[in-house]
Amino acid sequence: MIRLIDCDVFSADKTDITRGKLFTFFLNGHIKDLMVVYSDGLYEGVISYKKLLNTSSESVDDIIEKRKYICEQDDYNLFANLKEMFKNAEDSLITLMDKDGQILYFAYDDDTSAYYDIELVMKELENNKSEEEIFDEGVFEGAAMVRMQDLNEYAFRFYNILKIRKIPVEVHGEAWGVLFPKMCEKYQNIPNSNVFKIYADGVSRTGLSESSDVRNQWIFISEIGQRKHNKLTEIYRKKFEKKGIKCLTAYFPHRAGGYNTIEELYREKRICIDMPKWNGAHVKEQIESVYGRKIDETEWKKLATERNKDARYVYDIESKICFGTAKNKVYMIGPCIVQGATAASLDESLGGCLNGEIRRLSDEYAVEGRTCGLYSFAEYEKILKSLTVTENDIIILIDRLNSWNKQNVTKDVLIDDILAQRKCDWFYDMPLHTNYVGNREISRSVCRDYLAQMIKNPKKKPQYLQAGQLKLEKDAEQTLNAYIEQIRSKIAKDGMKIGSIVMNCNPMTNGHLYLIDTARKMVDLLYIFIVEEDKSDFKFRDRLTLVKNETSQMENVAVVPSGKYVLSFMTMPLYFHKQEKRQALLDASNDLRLFGNYIAPELGITMRFVGEEPIDMVTRQYNEAMKNMLPMYGVSVTEIPRLQQDGKIVSASMVRDYLKEGNMEQIKNIVPQGVYEYLCKNADSYRK
Numbered sequence: 001m002i003r004l005i006d007c008d009v010f011s012a013d014k015t016d017i018t019r020g021k022l023f024t025f026f027l028n029g030h031i032k033d034l035m036v037v038y039s040d041g042l043y044e045g046v047i048s049y050k051k052l053l054n055t056s057s058e059s060v061d062d063i064i065e066k067r068k069y070i071c072e073q074d075d076y077n078l079f080a081n082l083k084e085m086f087k088n089a090e091d092s093l094i095t096l097m098d099k100d101g102q103i104l105y106f107a108y109d110d111d112t113s114a115y116y117d118i119e120l121v122m123k124e125l126e127n128n129k130s131e132e133e134i135f136d137e138g139v140f141e142g143a144a145m146v147r148m149q150d151l152n153e154y155a156f157r158f159y160n161i162l163k164i165r166k167i168p169v170e171v172h173g174e175a176w177g178v179l180f181p182k183m184c185e186k187y188q189n190i191p192n193s194n195v196f197k198i199y200a201d202g203v204s205r206t207g208l209s210e211s212s213d214v215r216n217q218w219i220f221i222s223e224i225g226q227r228k229h230n231k232l233t234e235i236y237r238k239k240f241e242k243k244g245i246k247c248l249t250a251y252f253p254h255r256a257g258g259y260n261t262i263e264e265l266y267r268e269k270r271i272c273i274d275m276p277k278w279n280g281a282h283v284k285e286q287i288e289s290v291y292g293r294k295i296d297e298t299e300w301k302k303l304a305t306e307r308n309k310d311a312r313y314v315y316d317i318e319s320k321i322c323f324g325t326a327k328n329k330v331y332m333i334g335p336c337i338v339q340g341a342t343a344a345s346l347d348e349s350l351g352g353c354l355n356g357e358i359r360r361l362s363d364e365y366a367v368e369g370r371t372c373g374l375y376s377f378a379e380y381e382k383i384l385k386s387l388t389v390t391e392n393d394i395i396i397l398i399d400r401l402n403s404w405n406k407q408n409v410t411k412d413v414l415i416d417d418i419l420a421q422r423k424c425d426w427f428y429d430m431p432l433h434t435n436y437v438g439n440r441e442i443s444r445s446v447c448r449d450y451l452a453q454m455i456k457n458p459k460k461k462p463q464y465l466q467a468g469q470l471k472l473e474k475d476a477e478q479t480l481n482a483y484i485e486q487i488r489s490k491i492a493k494d495g496m497k498i499g500s501i502v503m504n505c506n507p508m509t510n511g512h513l514y515l516i517d518t519a520r521k522m523v524d525l526l527y528i529f530i531v532e533e534d535k536s537d538f539k540f541r542d543r544l545t546l547v548k549n550e551t552s553q554m555e556n557v558a559v560v561p562s563g564k565y566v567l568s569f570m571t572m573p574l575y576f577h578k579q580e581k582r583q584a585l586l587d588a589s590n591d592l593r594l595f596g597n598y599i600a601p602e603l604g605i606t607m608r609f610v611g612e613e614p615i616d617m618v619t620r621q622y623n624e625a626m627k628n629m630l631p632m633y634g635v636s637v638t639e640i641p642r643l644q645q646d647g648k649i650v651s652a653s654m655v656r657d658y659l660k661e662g663n664m665e666q667i668k669n670i671v672p673q674g675v676y677e678y679l680c681k682n683a684d685s686y687r688k
Contacts, residue, residue, distance in 0.1 A: 391459055
């Protein structure tokens with residue numbers, strides 16, 4: 001956070017300064033003060049005690065911090081610009097001057113981790129610009145106005161957050177008047193009892209106020225985030241219940257009901273292996289005297305590095321942790337405990353332990369984890385909306401219980417009762433940071449008391465109860481939008497009935513041509529997406545050209561590349577390994593959510609055509625997934641019987657087999673003429 005220094009300022013000529021004189025000055029009661037340096041009457045820079053200590057050079061030039069920022073009144077980019085300046089240089093101070101060269105303030109970046117959770121919520125409030133309530137139950141409910149004393153980066157940002165939501169805000173302090181005079185409006189007739197007061201830079205305001213003092217003034221921001229997170233847990237539990245989705249809430253207490261060991265009590269002071277805070281050798285000695293060498297920081301980092309390489313961490317369209325490949329899912333949504341951050345391996349994490357317990361009862365379910373911080377309420381809602389859920393699936397929402405929300409939540413899984421049974425260490429610094437012992441025991445209780453009945457007798461063909469609303473990251477969304485504009489047909493018009501087919505055409509056959517011709521007669525415009533991945537026998541550019549040539553006389557057909565977002569290795573990798581993994585379970589949710597959320601609505605597609613698939617298990621699963629999911633996005637799915645010749649289904653695999661045999665006469669009967677000529681010309685290269 002960018003803060004302004006409020007301290008005494010002294011000045012000296014550069015020629016009079018030595019390291020010895022500077023140490024004498026600062027150590028004589030001026031450690032928190034600053035020395036402004038002039039050279040021939042011109043401003044040279046500023047020296048702080050911190051800079052002096054951290055610089056070993058005898059040269060005064062190396063001690064002087066010379067960067068400055070010329071301020072104009074109501075410069076709304078001030079703090080953002082200062083942030084960038086600090087990011088790109090080693091100086092710890094920047095001098096703020098007016099256009100006449102008058103020193104106004106000195107700024108520094110208080111980059112301590114004390115503000116981590118506050119910064120997360122602040123960003124979420126800035127990105128979510130709706131006029132929703134900021135203050136509600138538990139966070140100064142009913143505040144009619146906010147009054148902020150003193151100026152720093154958070155005060156400026158929160159001022160704008162309040163203004164967007166039309167909440168009256170009044171600012172006080174010299175710096176506001178100097179830097180942002182237009183913001184200094186006053187409100188009349190508002191009783192003090194209805195005013196929420198914020199001492200933006202701490203209550204002490206004695207020079208460099210301690211970060212902990214400043215954090216205490218802004219801690220309500222993290223409470224806002226936590227409160228919104230809790231509300232979403234309750235709101236979506238009811239929404240899921242209304243849709244018929246099986247959902248459990250599991251609230252972990254913020255503090256344990258009673259510490260069973262001295263180690264738990266000591267670790268509650270925030271000394272834990274996940275966030276080691278050794279402040280000198282004497283502190284480490286004190287810790288070891290309490291519970292010995294049980295925590296090895298170096299070894300822990302090695303284990304964590306190996307854990308993070310685990311292939312079960314999936315980073316494609318979405319980040320998730322897949323603990324198994326079963327058809328039915330137990331979604332576990334929550335913070336670091338879901339990520340496995342406090343376990344030495346994923347097998348020892350809560351998800352790993354729970355998956356192991358479930359597998360003892362049924363091989364038809366697997367745990368899938370989605371991680372979201374307790375303060376990232378917007379990201380939390382995005383994840384909950386993104387889930388594709390069937391009648392068989394189960395959702396477990398993991399949240400934290402605070403003192404101000406105990407009476408207003410639905411506790412399905414009684415974590416408090418489970419934790420009360422512990423007779424040894426189950427967690428590190430707080431109950432939400434469980435270790436392997438805690439994960440194992442909680443998983444056993446949850447599976448025995450809750451999940452065992454819920455996973456009995458799953459339906460063979462479950463219906464989809466929620467189609468995930470996939471939301472891409474900004475860069476990916478821009479790339480996808482550019483792709484859509486690139487392939488959009490010039491003949492597309494409002495009111496048209498538009499359909500689509502996704503084809504590999506490896507190579508194109510009469511069967512493909514029959515499917516295209518049948519489908520195009522049912523719509524005004526038909527998009528043919530040719531799979532762009534070069535993981536087939538025939539190169540993409542050749543497949544695309546052949547289909548374009550064979551459909552060139554079909555005026556309502558647009559042949560386009562599938563890009564990265566339609567049936568690609570990124571959206572559905574199993575499709576490209578289907579020969580080796582014929583019996584594997586296909587997860588088409590990413591591919592179909594992208595199509596349903598982005599591509600279909602942008603191109604006006606309301607119909608998707610597929611050919612019947614009696615042979616290929618992977619393609620058959622894909623067809624079934626389309627039938628179940630796409631109608632939830634307003635896209636109907638029509639299955640067209642496959643073309644047969646001489647009593648056999650015409651397929652691309654048949655062509656490839658004939659090609660290997662050199663049987664060009666048989667090929668001639670089942671492919672278009674242009675494809676046949678291409679194959680004759682290139683037959684030798686495909687026989688290898």
